[in-house]
Amino acid sequence: MTQSFDTIVIGGGPGGYVAAIRCTQLxxxxxVIERENMxxxxxxxxxxxxxxxxxxxxxxxxxxxxxEFGFEADNPRFNFGAIIQRSRKxxxxxxxxxKFLMKKHKVTVxxxxxxxxxxxxxxxxxxxxxAQATAKSIIIATGARARELPHLKADxxxxxxxxxxxxxxxxxxxxxxxxxxxxxxxxxxFYRTLGSEVTVVEVMDRVxxxxxxEISQLAAKAFIKQGMTLMLGASVEALEPxxxxxxxxxxxxxxxxxxxxxxxxxxxxxxxxxxETLALDKAGIKTDRGHIVINEWCETxxxxxxxxxxxxxxxxxxxxxxxxxVLAAERIAGxxxxxxxxxxxxxxxxxxxxxxxxxxxxxxxxxxxxxxVKVGRFxxxxxxxxxxxxxxxxxxxxxxxxxxxxxxxxxxIGAEVTELIQGxxxxxxxxxxxxxxxxxxxxxxxxxEMMHEAVLDAYGKALHI
Amino acid sequence: MNxxxxxxxxASPLARRIAAQRGLDIAQVTGSGPGGRVVKLDxxxxxxxxxxxxxxxxxxxxxxxxxxxSLPAATAPAPKAAESAAAPxxxxxxxxxxxxxxxxxxxxxxxxxxxxxxxxxxxIPHYYLQIDCELDALMKLRADLNAKAPKDxxxxxxxxxxxxxxxxxxxxxIRVPEVNSSWTETALLRHKHADVGVAVALDFGxxxxxxxxxxxxxxxDISREVKDLADRAKAKxxxxxxxxxxxxxxxxxxxxxxxxFTAVIxxxxxxxxxxxxxxxxxxxxxxxxxxxxxxxxxxxxxxxVFDGATxxxxxxxxxxxxxxxxxxxx
Ligand SMILES: Cc1cc2nc3c(=O)[nH]c(=O)nc-3n(C[C@H](O)[C@H](O)[C@H](O)COP(=O)(O)OP(=O)(O)OC[C@H]3O[C@@H](n4cnc5c(N)ncnc54)[C@H](O)[C@@H]3O)c2cc1C
Numbered sequence: 001m002t003q004s005f006d007t008i009v010i011g012g013g014p015g016g017y018v019a020a021i022r023c024t025q026l027x028x029x030x031x032v033i034e035r036e037n038m039x040x041x042x043x044x045x046x047x048x049x050x051x052x053x054x055x056x057x058x059x060x061x062x063x064x065x066x067x068e069f070g071f072e073a074d075n076p077r078f079n080f081g082a083i084i085q086r087s088r089k090x091x092x093x094x095x096x097x098x099k100f101l102m103k104k105h106k107v108t109v110x111x112x113x114x115x116x117x118x119x120x121x122x123x124x125x126x127x128x129x130x131a132q133a134t135a136k137s138i139i140i141a142t143g144a145r146a147r148e149l150p151h152l153k154a155d156x157x158x159x160x161x162x163x164x165x166x167x168x169x170x171x172x173x174x175x176x177x178x179x180x181x182x183x184x185x186x187x188x189x190f191y192r193t194l195g196s197e198v199t200v201v202e203v204m205d206r207v208x209x210x211x212x213x214e215i216s217q218l219a220a221k222a223f224i225k226q227g228m229t230l231m232l233g234a235s236v237e238a239l240e241p242x243x244x245x246x247x248x249x250x251x252x253x254x255x256x257x258x259x260x261x262x263x264x265x266x267x268x269x270x271x272x273x274x275x276e277t278l279a280l281d282k283a284g285i286k287t288d289r290g291h292i293v294i295n296e297w298c299e300t301x302x303x304x305x306x307x308x309x310x311x312x313x314x315x316x317x318x319x320x321x322x323x324x325x326v327l328a329a330e331r332i333a334g335x336x337x338x339x340x341x342x343x344x345x346x347x348x349x350x351x352x353x354x355x356x357x358x359x360x361x362x363x364x365x366x367x368x369x370x371x372x373v374k375v376g377r378f379x380x381x382x383x384x385x386x387x388x389x390x391x392x393x394x395x396x397x398x399x400x401x402x403x404x405x406x407x408x409x410x411x412x413i414g415a416e417v418t419e420l421i422q423g424x425x426x427x428x429x430x431x432x433x434x435x436x437x438x439x440x441x442x443x444x445x446x447x448x449e450m451m452h453e454a455v456l457d458a459y460g461k462a463l464h465i
Numbered sequence: 466m467n468x469x470x471x472x473x474x475x476a477s478p479l480a481r482r483i484a485a486q487r488g489l490d491i492a493q494v495t496g497s498g499p500g501g502r503v504v505k506l507d508x509x510x511x512x513x514x515x516x517x518x519x520x521x522x523x524x525x526x527x528x529x530x531x532x533x534x535s536l537p538a539a540t541a542p543a544p545k546a547a548e549s550a551a552a553p554x555x556x557x558x559x560x561x562x563x564x565x566x567x568x569x570x571x572x573x574x575x576x577x578x579x580x581x582x583x584x585x586x587x588x589i590p591h592y593y594l595q596i597d598c599e600l601d602a603l604m605k606l607r608a609d610l611n612a613k614a615p616k617d618x619x620x621x622x623x624x625x626x627x628x629x630x631x632x633x634x635x636x637x638x639i640r641v642p643e644v645n646s647s648w649t650e651t652a653l654l655r656h657k658h659a660d661v662g663v664a665v666a667l668d669f670g671x672x673x674x675x676x677x678x679x680x681x682x683x684x685x686d687i688s689r690e691v692k693d694l695a696d697r698a699k700a701k702x703x704x705x706x707x708x709x710x711x712x713x714x715x716x717x718x719x720x721x722x723x724x725x726f727t728a729v730i731x732x733x734x735x736x737x738x739x740x741x742x743x744x745x746x747x748x749x750x751x752x753x754x755x756x757x758x759x760x761x762x763x764x765x766x767x768x769x770v771f772d773g774a775t776x777x778x779x780x781x782x783x784x785x786x787x788x789x790x791x792x793x794x795x
Contacts, residue, residue: 204559337497370576404486406479406505431477431505 013040015309015321016141022329057193144310172264184268189352296340357421360409376458391415405433476503633786635659635679662714735770
């Protein structure tokens with residue numbers, strides 16, 4: 001049996017399901033093919049369940065500070081299994097929510113694994129049975145999985161990827177986290193807060209290497225204070241499971257080799273696109289280092305064939321996948337006046353403690369791009385709400401083009417900054433200048449006042465510092 | 466805000482500010498943002514940008530100092546030059562350990578070269594035409610003239626092959642004026658004089674001083690002028706007016722033994738001539754192998770400004786002057 005559609009989306013993650021909704025809104029007859037769970041990594045194994053876990057560790061952290069806020073409680077304890085269970089429940093609730101959205105928007109959901117037989121033609125395999133599906137346009141949104149290297153491979157028991165790290169049966173005593181990007185640092189933060197001894201090994205000479213250097217330094221300081229061990233400029237040369245422990249051979253910054261024992265290790269050294277089982281060659285679609293090659297309109301170069309989200313390369317973020325999903329759908333429907341994907345408008349958030357959030361260029365990148373910059377800073381310690389909350393560590397930093405007043409980038413570390421960054425995102429999208437940001441009245445007392453002050457500071461006008 | 470735009474214009478604050486800074490009437494700009502809103506990109510596309518981020522308030526690019534870099538500032542070609550001069554792909558530092566290299570920060574000349582030539586390669590549809598020229602007659606004339614030259618005093622000169630090339634280019638530009646042109650978004654500018662830039666390699670970069678109105682200058686004058694410009698370029702003593710603009714450029718790498726190469730056009734030019742070494746090569750003349758001094762030149766052409774046959778006519782004219790150098794004296 002062959003089913004035919006205007007558009008088929010392969011993969012029901014945030015990229016894929018959003019693309020499908022937008023396609024049906026635009027009047028296209030649309031199907032999503034999903035081999036596992038609607039909602040993809042994001043809802044089932046990524047963004048959402050990790051945030052549920054981190055919420056638990058945040059509460060645990062606060063429980064240790066009860067006295068500070070005037071409470072007393074004896075012996076707070078946690079049930080690790082219950083923490084994991086809550087995270088799974090949250091994921092399941094949202095995955096069901098996506099199924100409902102598909103129904104509501106009249107998107108046909110096809111269960112199974114899709115594979116190209118020719119451009120515009122797919123074979124779908126489900127529980128041993130195969131079916132054919134064809135479409136005028138195809139959006140590939142098959143996502144990605146944890147990257148492994150020949151000498152760094154997960155075994156699912158002692159050496160984990162994020163999947164196992166998210167459903168652990170018990171708290172490991174000594175945990176090695178390889179890689180200090182968002183995923184690595186979020187797990188490091190979660191396990192450290194609950195009491196594991198955490199060592200983070202990072203090849204670059206700073207943690208969260210895509211963030212502004214100043215923010216990386218502040219993050220490192222906070223993590224060290226929490227008792228994490230950071231090995232920067234270092235790399236794990238070999239990982240060997242030994243019964244109940246893992247032995248790691250770590251090459252330090254100075255070239256020396258150190259052998260250490262851990263109970264568990266998490267690989268967080270990046271991700272690689274799910275391209276292999278698609279038979280992309282049958283459609284003539286090209287890949288480069290594990291990702292489908294696209295232009296700024298998500299086009300693969302094969303007419304009518306688009307790729308979005310993690311499978312199409314960095315930054316590997318759900319909101320980037322969703323934005324590309326809308327863009328690809330509108331491109332297919334011939335919507336006029338579209339703007340191509342602008343990477344500098346994609347905010348990045350890490351939900352560790354303290355949180356980190358940013359949008360646009362770092363100070364170093366702005367200078368490298370030839371901008372004369374004005375930089376503003378405002379520390380949490382100068383903000384009334386931060387002190388009232390008991391979260392007085394952190395920084396808000398702005399980078400402006402000195403000539404035009406364009407907000408080139410904003411970088412924050414501290415409590416709730418992931419909820420704040422969108423303000424600067426809107427400013428960038430609307431092309432606000434420093435004058436508009438200065439003229440905005442920010443409510444008092446809020447953490448957002450720091451965003452105002454960091455703008456004022458760039459022009460030597462900060463009031464509370 | 467500009468007096469002209471009294472009606473309500475739907476534009477972003479940043480677009481308004483950049484338009485005001487560059488003296489552009491925002492009401493004249495077509496918006497590409499949501500609901501036709503004028504955004505930064507639209508304004509940047511509507512004006513030729515200034516030579517360099519950080520110089521926005523400067524009234525006129527001609528005031529740029531020499532440290533601005535060698536290439537003509539007045540009509541830098543592309544809006545996003547600053548971004549695109551940055552390396553595409555990951556920072557090269559990621560591939561090496563800090564001990565394995567020394568880091569040399571960019572000076573303004575390096576930045577300017579990177580920015581303008583990146584924009585040129587990206588935005589100008591280059592095509593290339595190559596031709597061989599026999600130099601024997603020119604070498605003989607050059608030896609004869611140099612023998613007659615006063616050795617001292619203000620009238621002294623020593624002609625180089627390059628001086629003849631400058632002159633031949635200037636005359637070819639007048640003969641085939643389509644090449645002696647500049648591209649703008651709305652029109653071609655056909656130049657009345659041949660202002661020929663001569664690329665000079667410096668320890669710290671590259672600069673292209675200009676022999677203005679070269680078509681009317683004698684060989685001895687050209688020779689003295691090129692030498693003076695090159696000396697002062699090396700001493701960083703050129704005035705901006707001496708290296709900005711120009712209608713054409715020559716890049717000669719013959720002295721390094723380079724036989725043939727391709728050069729990148731420097732806007733506002735529409736072409737650049739890459740000159741290789743003159744060398745003895747076997748040639749077939751009247752069915753027999755003979756020896757001749759041959760120089761290969763390659764013209765990089767802006768296809769927006771003139772097409773292949775025109776470029777070929779220009780090279781024919783140039784070859785004619787070089788191979789029969791007395792015709793340059795006419
Ligand atoms: C631990 C972790 C935490 C994260 N936290 C965040 C965060 O806080 N914020 C954020 O923005 N991002 C976060 N991410 C990243 C985010 O999850 C991804 O960027 C996002 O899921 C990408 O969406 P996608 O639609 O491209 O792909 P995916 O979500 O990976 O979905 C792809 C779907 O395609 C299906 N599929 C694959 N191949 C086929 C096939 N051949 N046929 C049919 N179906 C197929 C898969 O089963 C999957 O459901 C996190 C990731 C991880 C791993």
